[in-house]
Amino acid sequence: MDISVFGLGYVGAVSLACLAKEGHNVTGVDIDSTKLALLQAGKSPVIETGMPELVQEVAASGRVKLTGSTQEAIAQTQLSFVCVGTPSQPNGNQDQSAVVRLTEQLGEALKLKNDRHTIVFRSTLVPGTVMNTLIPILEKFSKKTNGVDFDVCFQPEFLREGSSIKDYYKPPFTVAGLSSNEPKAVFEQLFSSLPAEIIYTDIATAETMKYFCNIFHALKITFANEVARLCESIQVDPHAVMELICKDRQLNISSAYMKPGFSFGGSCLPKDLRAINYIAKQNDVDIPMLKAVLPSNRVHLDCALQKIAQSGLKKIGFIGLSFKTGTDDLRESPLVDLAEKLIGKGYTLKIYDPEVNISTLIGANKHFIETSIPHIGSLMTADYENLLSTSEIIVVGISDPDLVATLIKSSRKEQIILDLVNIKGRDGLSASYIGICWK
Ligand SMILES: NC(=O)c1ccc[n+]([C@@H]2O[C@H](COP(=O)([O-])OP(=O)(O)OC[C@H]3O[C@@H](n4cnc5c(N)ncnc54)[C@H](O)[C@@H]3O)[C@@H](O)[C@H]2O)c1
Known part of the structure; x- marks a missing residue:
């Protein structure tokens, strides 16, 4: 040529x-x-x-x-x-x-x-x-x-x-x-x-992916260097630590956790971030990027809150309450946080989560719900169809395909769906659709 x-x-x-x-x-x-x-x-x-x-x-x-x-x-x-x-x-x-x-x-x-x-x-x-x-x-x-x-x-x-x-x-x-x-x-x-x-x-x-390739590279270098600064302060070899981290091709060096969605939560990530940031503080080690992770996660949750507020609707149905699809673990679930904030602002909530419902029946989560979040426990329903038919805005927080299929079939055009998990088949929705940070 x-x-x-x-x-x-x-x-x-x-x-x-x-x-x-x-x-x-x-x-x-x-x-x-x-x-x-x-x-x-x-x-x-x-x-x-x-x-x-x-x-x-x-x-x-x-x-x-x-x-x-x-x-x-x-x-x-x-x-x-x-x-x-x-x-x-x-x-x-x-x-x-x-x-x-x-x-x-x-x-x-x-x-x-x-x-x-x-x-x-x-x-x-x-x-x-x-x-x-x-x-x-x-x-x-x-x-x-x-x-x-x-x-x-x-x-x-x-x-x-x-x-x-x-x-x-x-x-x-x-x-x-x-x-x-x-x-x-x-x-x-x-x-x-x-x-x-x-x-x-x-x-x-x-154009955009080129920027985020470079930014990802910068982020990886900064991650390795912040890990190393913390390791030095606790007399651990950062090279050995990073080498082992990189050997995990399933969760670490992989596309796992690289899909846009809702804030993270659960029983491990938030508490472990807090502990490492505490050690850094004790040892006078500055790790600004790792320190910014939890605040950024909070900003993301606030995005969901803002979108709900902008809709002007007050009757909310939550699909999901646990911190991710397929678990009943409610500890530090961002959906629990979101529900609490909405209750505080006077919204009416109904919550359906199949895993949590089962665990409530068999008692696994009963104690946590009764003692830590009784105000939320009382909003849980086992009647999914009723939640779908009575809510003005439906927040999809877990990506169970059967629940999504029923939602798509039953949604009405005056309803709004706020998607936190990137649901598939949304073209079939009669309701208006908003993603937490996508169209
Ligand atoms: N350098 C890298 O490793 C790299 C990698 C990927 C992408 N990029 C991107 O590629 C682009 C170029 O990067 P670079 O490092 O090669 O830049 P550079 O500064 O080395 O070279 C740019 C050249 O463009 C010439 N130039 C300016 N105006 C001109 C004009 N009107 N007509 C003809 N030539 C003109 C300059 O004289 C210079 O020789 C940048 O946008 C950069 O971000 C660079």
Whole structure:
């Protein structure tokens, strides 16, 4: 293919070299004439393992051209990768001046081109940038239409400096955010030989997931370092601890606990967080991230409260009371907390939880309900159908498929369903639907 790469920093230079190595004709564009001259001379503009040899090889192949002209690069290629920098402004916001200026020039160049062209933004861009800012700029300056005269995609880049050539050939996956289906063929042609799944999604999802990949990496490093600071204060080897933690691929290094839903609770997580934070306090160890976990969990519970308050409805039915589906354990259940707050604010509640009902009958939870939450125990009902028919707003706190199926069948359009657990099949609901933090 004939490909242009705009911005020849770490991402652009590595992409240019790897694409040329794969046999494509690649035109590199940068406003920095030093970078153009270095590449022209077969030298890498970035310090990166393997780049000196690779750049020398591809420069000698004759497949690499360099120019400072956006128009020339667009005219000579069918596909462009945009890899210009997107640094921070002093206030933390993303500085998009380079990508905006370049996009204006790309629009002007597209105006002069008759063939359909694909533009793939690879710079990290805050969610919404491509659809709300860059596509309108391209359409304005080209006087053409996205999806008709040209196509725009966003493909997050996952390479790491220091191992970027290796990462180019073995990415975790290829994510392509599309605004039209046309460029799928291009992605297949360019990336299907890599040992990585190609996943198509919308552009905002691709922009957002790139941010949260980086933030997750930052969070993991901070977690390991906070664990280590605490370990040092109690004379435990943090390397041994972290190694063991990472050996658990079922619960720790896995997708477990990585699904948006309601606040956590139960008999272990809150109390253990409190104990570790207490030890940190005793030993004068600062672990701000771990200290913020319980307050953040509380903020999440408040979101549910706010959504209920915003509905203006007063008769509430709870499906579930225990801290997670399939258990009768009510200790530190966030649903108990939510119910208590609502009772305090004068809402009328009915609560149905099959596991808790059974344990109340056989006595397992009887003592806890009678002594710790008698005001809630008295609101529990065994008549699920009655709860569904008499509640104005139904809070789904457990994801039992049979209960959800009955809810879907019996819901009425004047009711509101507040979903805390991401119920399946909700398209079948007659009631209005709100997720705790999704639409
Ligand atoms: N560096 C990484 O490891 C990495 C990894 C993944 C994603 N990213 C993202 O990729 C983007 C690029 O990162 P980088 O580290 O390669 O940046 P960089 O600063 O090393 O390079 C950016 C290049 O863009 C050039 N440029 C600026 N305006 C231009 C224009 N109008 N036309 C042509 N070239 C122009 C600059 O001269 C510079 O050479 C950023 O959004 C970054 O967040 C970087």
